[in-house]
Every structure is written in C-alpha cells, then in structure tokens.
Amino acid sequence: MAYEHNQVCFHTLGSDESWTLATYEKDDGYQSWRKVLAGELSPEQIIEEVKASGLRGRGGAGFPTGLKWSFMPRDAEGQKYLVCNSDESEPGTCHDRDLLRYNPHALVEGMAIAAYAMGATVAYNYIRGEFLDEPVPRFEAAVKEAYEAGLLGNDIQGSGIDFDLYTFVGAGAYICGEETALLESLEGKQGRPRFKPPFPANFGLYGKPTTINNTQSLASVPTILRKGAAWFAALGPEGSGGTAIFAVSGHVEKPGNYELPMGIPFKDLLNDICGGVLGGKKLKAVIPGGSSCKVLPAEVIMDCTMDFNSLQQAGSSFGTGAVIVMDEDTCMVKVLRRIARFYMAESCGQCTPCREGTGWLYRMLTRIVEGKGEEADLEKLVDVANKIEGHTICALGDAAAWPVQSFLKHYIHEFEYMVRNNGRSIVDDPSRAAA
C-alpha cells in the first residue's frame, strides 16, 4: 500500500533550501497567521479547530492539544507565556531536530498562532543544548526572517497583536524535557520538575500562566488551520488525528524520519517504508515510542497500527513516535541495562525513589550482565521498578520503571538464562550457533 509522505510538518522537504521564508511562503506558509492578523480567526475558533482536528501532543504523553490550550486563563490580567519544548532527548527520537533544520517556519507560525489563541504575547522555544550546531541557527534565522518580514513583533501589520519569540538553548539534560523542569531551567534554575498542582496553566514560567507544547504539535497547527480540522482528523484513525513523524532506528534497512498518517500498520512501516529488518533477520522486539515506552514483542507489534489507541491496547504507548527495532540477535538484558543506565544518569536526583532506585536497577542489571547475578535479582528488579513507579514527582521515575517491567515480563527467559549461565547471553547459546 502506498502512503503519502510529508503532508504536514515536513511539507517543504524536498524543496531547495526548505528552511527559508521564501520556500515556506511558496508552500502556502504563514497563510493561517495572516488570517489571524487580518482578524479572520478568533482565539475561540482556533482552539475549537485544534480540538476538532484530534491533534494530540507529540512529546510523549499524547494529551489533546486543543484541550490543553483551553485550560489557559486567556482573559486573565497579566503576562502569559507559550513555551515550545524542543528539548528532544527521548532515546530514539530525532524528528524535532529535523523539523528545526528543514521547516523551522512551520514552528514559528504555529507558535505565533498558539500564543495568540491563548492570549500570550511572549513565547520561548527551549531547544536542547546538543542542537547548537545546526537546528538552533536554522531556527534563529527563521525567527529573524519572520521579524524582518513584519510577521512578528509589536502591533504586527497594524493588527494590534503583539508577539515576541525567543530562542533558549538548554544545557543538554533529559529531565529538562519534563515541562516543569524546563520552566525551572528557563528561569535559570536547576532543571528539576516542580510538584503539581499547581499546574503550569495557572502557575508556570515566572509564576505566570504558561502552556508548554511539543515542537511537532505546534508545527502542525498552521496546516490544520489552512486545510481544516476535518482534513487533518481524517488522516488518522479515531482518537489519533493527523500525521506523525516516525523516527525509526535500530535493525532496519532504511532508518530515518518518516512523516506518515497516524494509524499506519506497523508491518507496513517496517517492511514497505523502512525496507524490513536489517539483513533479512527475524524481528524480536520493538519499543514503539522512545525508550520510556514498554517494549512489545514482534508477534504483538506486527498486529498493531501506529496510533495512540492501538499501541495502548497492546500494552505500550505511542510515546514520541520513536520506533526502536530490535532483531533476533539482540540481547534484551544488555539492552535493558543500557536503558537503565540512561535513566540513572538523567535522574535529577530530587526525589528519593528515582534518585536511589535508578542506580539500584542499573547495578543489579550490571551484575547480571557481568555474570554475578542471582535468580532473586530478577524478582527484585521488578519489585524495585514497581516501587519507583508512581512514587515520584515527575514521570521520569515511571519511565525508568516501565522498560524494566516490560522487558522482564516478555523476556524473563533471557534474564534467567543469563543468570544461570554466568553472564552468557541467550543469543550466544551454542545450540543457536549450531542451528
């Protein structure tokens, strides 16, 4: 089956200098924003349209974007802020990076519209520190172009609308992708999640009402308004409107970022789009939405479609759309150890279960890989993960627990094998080599 690529966020891809204002405008860019400036779109209309489009946050949690916007006390006195979360750090995820590199104007326009809809006159784009090389300059150049073209600033084109957009570059901490840690970092403090309530819509940046959206979510908005909510919603199945950029990595022939309609069957994504498993091997497992999502065995994921509901029913989640593919020769114990190391290193250290528990998990897994594991460790791994899950201020604790729980649920035999064989992986079993 043929799928249409790049219908929303990556629409300019393939054009010469796809990141310039000229290219973007040739591609109908800034039409929605100009409609706003001309007074043809009210904030209520925008929010209704985004709600109707079925757009759900692409940052991992999948919260309906329009609904989130409606939480903002739009008419309240005082400063309100919009913040774009471009702190893309979820392992496996790399689509925001390309969005910033190849179509930054879609984000600039999306942010301007979102800010207007929520009564915010100032927005920040918080970009991951590691993006300093190419994405940050591209985005900053786009902002500059937009200012010079009179699309941003004070009383834009005599509309009475004010909107200023600033770029902020983080220092490369995964935790700053958590929205309240991001706000702390933006305020110049240590990147540590805040306890909620209060939620950012009431007490956000500098204590003012603030909405934080993901890069891809915001960049989808101009197209939604231009082509209509119905068109967007119809791209995907019920409950998952539009397209998503799948960042496919791991053991596939053609890894990469693919913007495709939501709800594409996984097997089409793997075989038709990505050319199948690398070297024609058998598929073992897939993490469908970045390392914080639960792993799905091949036989489960092959029957899934790539959207929020299907993956949730399968026992995982859509996450960021970062699809990590693992073939039959992958040692699941070693993969989990690597994932556990990530969460240990990225825990902010604020609350006890995550600070102490992530290191404990990693050390147990390391012992197992080094051949010093015990059978009792396997039960303990799950128990420790269960005691982190749901006990922390932010979701990093959950994100550290879910891989452990799901890897041990689906691949317990690999862990048992390693413990019983002094650290030898099941993939190195002599019987397999003989076969």
Next chain:
Amino acid sequence: MSDDIVNIEVDGKPVEGRRGQMVIEVTDHVGAYVPRFCYHEKLSIAANCRMCLVDIEGAPKPIPACAQPIAEGMKIFTKSPRAISAQKATMEFLLINHPLDCPICDQGGECELQDLAMGYGRDVSRYNDGKRVVKDKDIGPLVSTDMTRCIHCTRCVRFGDEVQGKPQLGTIERGENVKISTYVEENVDHELSANIIDLCPVGALNNKPYRYSARAWEMEQRATISPHDCVGSNLYAHVLRGTVKRIVPRDNESINETWISDRDRFSYEAIYSAERLQTPRLKENGEWRDIDWADALSLAAEVLSAADSDKTGIIASPNMTVEEAYLLSQLASHLGTNNLDHRIARRDTSNQDADPVYEGLGCSIEALESQGAILVAGSNIRNEAPIIAHRLRKASLQGAKVSFANASEYEYFFDVADYISGNGLVSLLAGIAVAAADGKDMHASVASICKDVTASDADKRIAASLADADDALLLLGNIAGRHAAYSAVRALAAVIGELTGAKVGSITEGANSAGASLAGLLPHRQAAGAARKEAGLDVAAMLEGELESIMLVNVEPDSDIHASSDAVRKLSEQKHVIALTSYISEGLLEAADLLLPIGTFAETSGTYVNVAGTWQSFSGVANPVGEARPCWKVLRVLGNLTDAEGFDFVSSEEILSTARESLSDTAAGYYDAASVVAKPNGADAPDQEIDTPLYSVDSMVRRAHALQQTLSAKRIADER
C-alpha cells in the same frame, strides 16, 4: 468563615480542616502521624523525600501528604496497605545508600531516619551493591558534616534560602550523585546558620563543638533562657552529669519560634573557659592570692559598711536577673546610696528624668511581622538581636517597608525600602523629623536641632511609609542607645513617632535591661519606676567621682563599659573595687582588689524580662564551676553581713515573689514627645558610634571557643 471549613475524612474519621491546608497539617492536627523528612512547617514544601505518601481515595497513585491541599470530601488513608507500602518503599530507597553507622553517629538516638527506620524499614537490607560515599565539606567551626549520611531532603538548603535569606548551601550534580554543598568553598556564617543542625533529619549536619562528647540518651534536657540579647530566646540545655554539653532551641512561637542564634547555641562553651574565676581572690600590695569565701565576704561587707553612704557605688551589667537586680537595689538602699546603675553602655543620660519605667520594643515580638512600616535607627540589628532581625525579614517578605537610618551600612538579606547613612544619627533622624513635620512647626523639644535641616527624598519616603502604614514602628538600637547625644536621638524618635503615628521602641542592651530598670537598678529610679528623691551618680559619674568603694557586678571594665572611656584606669584609681565576676580578665585584675566568683546564667536560677515585657524564669541547669556561687546568694550574704533587713531569702523564687509584689503592674513605655527635651551633650559624628561585634557582646560570648573561630569573629580579631 464557614466557607473556609473543609470536611474531609482521615482514616475513616470525619475531620474539619481549613481551606488551603495541606493534608499533612490536618493529619498532624488529628494525631494521625505520617512519616516525613523533607517537610518542615517553617520551610517551603519540597515534596522530594516521598516519605509522606498517603492513600487518597480516587487518586491513581499515592500522594505526598505535605504537598496535597485538602478538598471537600477527600478521604485520606494514612495507614492503608497502599500508603504503608509506599512509605516502606521510600524507606528502603533512603537506606540503600545511607551508611547505617548509627553507633558512631552523633545523631544516633535522636535521628529521624533511625526512628522511622524502626517502623518502616526492613531488618535486613535487600541491597547488596556498593554504597555511595561522599566527601565531607568544611563549612566552618560550628557545623560538622558527614555528607555520606545525607538523604537530600534539602531542609538546610531551604533554610538558607528562605529563613536566612542568604543562600549558602545548595545541591550540585544530578541523580544519585546529588550533593549538598556550598557552590564555592565557604563557611556558613549567617548568625542563625547552626539551626541547620536541628533541621537535618539525619547525622549529615551536626554540632561541631559537641561532636562525640555525649550521647543523646544519657543527657538531661533542662529549660533555660538566653542571656545574650534582649529577646530571651527559649533554650534547652543538654546536661551530662551537671555539665552543659550543648544548647538547642525550645519552641516558643511568640519569641524565637523554633530558631536560636548561633550565639545562643554555642556560648555555653564559655561556662568551662580556662578564664573562669574559680575561687575568691584578694589583691594585697599588688599581688593576687586566693582566699576563702568566708574571708572574702566579710572583707567585702567591711568595705561596703565602712564607706560613706554617698561614697559607695554599684555598677552592674544589664544581664543581671530580676532577683539579682532587686537585691542590688535593696542593698544600695540599705547602704544609703543612690549610686547604682546598669546602663554601662549609655553615654548620654542627660534627660533621664523623662525615662519610661523601662524601654520596650513597642509591640510584641510576634507583632513585628505584621507591621506595615518599620524604621530601624542606630542599630546593627543582626548583631544586636538576630531573632528580631529575622522577624524584620519576615515583615519585609510580607510587604512591610523596612528602612534603616544608620551611620554605617550593614548588610540585610531582604528588600530594604530605604537605607540612609553616612551622617551621624542625630542628623539622619532630624531629616526624617523634618520630612514628617512637612512644613508644620517643629516640636519645641527638637526645634533647635531641626533648624536649617532639609529633608531628602529618602527622608520623605521613610516618613511617608511610617505615616501611611496602619501599624508602624520606629526601633532604636544599641548603637542609638550608646550615642553620645542619645537625648537628642530619643527626642527626635519621640517626635517622629508623634508626627507619623508610629510606635517607638528599643532594642535594649543585654538580656534584662527591662528587669534591671523595673527593679530600680538605676540612680534616678526606685523599683517600679518611682523617682528617687535625689538622683545618684550614673556610671560615668561614679567612675569620675572619688568614691570609697565600687562594686562591679558581672561587668568587665575593659570591654563592657561604653558609658565612659578608660574605665579600667578610672576604676584602678578608686579606693576599693569589689568585682563579682565569672571570669578573670586583665582589666579586672588591674581595676579590682577583691574578686568574688559568681556563676554564669547556666549555674543560677533567675528571671529575665525581655524587651517585649515577657517575664521568663529559669532554673540553674549546670553544676557550679570551681567555688563560683549564684550571684543572688552572694548578694544575700552581703546583705546579711551588712545587717540589711529582709535579706533572709532561701531561694530565688522567694526573691522574685517579693520583687513582683511591687512590680507586677508596670508596663513598658516610651518617651512622650512633649516631656522630652533634647540636651545633646556629645558629638554626632559617625565614627563615634559604638557597634559591638556579633561575637563580642558579653563576657561569655567572648570566651566561646567555636564562636571565636568563626569568620565574623576572626575578621574582628584581624582588624585589631
């Protein structure tokens, strides 16, 4: 009000709470204990330790009780399987990297982690990997660190940020490498810094001077009162076999809340200073020798009885208890002299006839927080009364305009509305008085001072802030009280108070200026403020005069007397000087010819009246050092030996009840602008103003070893 009531259920029992309360406040109130580490009622909510997770009906996961506001109909289960399991999980995580070195930890036996581990921990750890080790920090002479024990509750961090206003500790690094640290190597040196010892729920931050010297369970806890400032902070002394091992705060919301100054905490070291006077000593022909008490007392009585009544004088410290001050005042009457004074720091007493019964704060200590505007004049208040400085900071955080008028600039850790400085205090206050008068005729008492003075913009803002606030206060500090033209300072203060409607109050010297004034330890006033028929000599006049005998009580003439310069020399030229003292100092050896050892505040019972007029009695907490005796007992015997009547007291309580009969209804007051006439008799030069360094305020503090090792003390020592 009924809108503010929220009905909830705690463990199945209906409970009423107030809107805005957190779950933990309500569960604490009804006695449903929820374990916690990071939560502290005086600090902001961190919700990071996760020990207080409770089960709330309808919530998908356990919720921290410290951070969850109550809501109507909320059902909270503090001991459900889910709550207990979450709490036990947190305890297990806290213990995996905790060294569990309780047997060699000073916190052992009084450790929140140890206590809660009894209820929520396992008997055997499931953690069998390596434990974290963290290098200790040197954060100064007062607080010892064992950072491996830290559980990262951040109470100490929040204390610095929120209570001190001077952030000194913070967290560095991330994940399990998180450390509590100073960002740059430095000492914690705020005047309240050592409260982090009490805040720390584990043995990470401990009392350095006390380190390894006793165990919590072998000491007795005895209540006492701080003798180092006019606040009267409530203390507990922890006493091992009669020896004070350490001092900790005793909660009193209306005075010191739950904090004490570092001065109050560590001055106890001076009880056991090598400079303690152990026995009575007599100087004969320039040579000092020990004598026994009986001989010493009869010698002293002989000297006092032999002198002409108007040739006898008593100079006492403002740290005397009410009982001691009362006996001194009675003894003076018996000897027929009005030459007695406790105002050893006051240089200008020229309009003392207008004195109130005693100088008070002008409001309660708690009420400082609710003032709308406060002007502090002539005070290095963080040195003079750290707890009052803390209350001023809280007032400022709640929106009060706090301004300062001081010759010198001092540092404050809150938003100061205006700070006028550079000139002498009289000029500064005159500017504000002129601003307050706003063109109207200046009050006659200060008209000559204010002539030709123009108000600056800052003067006008300050005057307006006092006039505009519903509750406003003008506070004169120790520096003001020691000003060479104090009569002008207080006349101006009274005028500003009258013009703006602000109350006028004082930060007074020592622990018991109020009690000493009430008891009549003054040349011009009898007990309860009645004027004497004929005023006697004040401190300066006694030193200048040719007396036959002077009794110095708890005064070190080389450091404590600001009323007169060159006090040691002037005393040494007197015929007889009898000193009742806890310590030997060079000045005393030169000035006195008879030394009688008296106990420190820890070795005597007594009563202090604080600056807000609160009477606080305390018992002796420690065994006397050497042959030192409580001062009141020495005075009682001197009374007996000089045949004074009514000196048959057998306890300090008896003295107090006798004294209180005549003192009970007296209230603090301040000057009435109409009755005060400024008679400035000294210069108004900034360099003439006397500020006593934080750790030099009295004989004990000066001898407290750890305090003298602090940067604040060392900087002073280096300057000398």
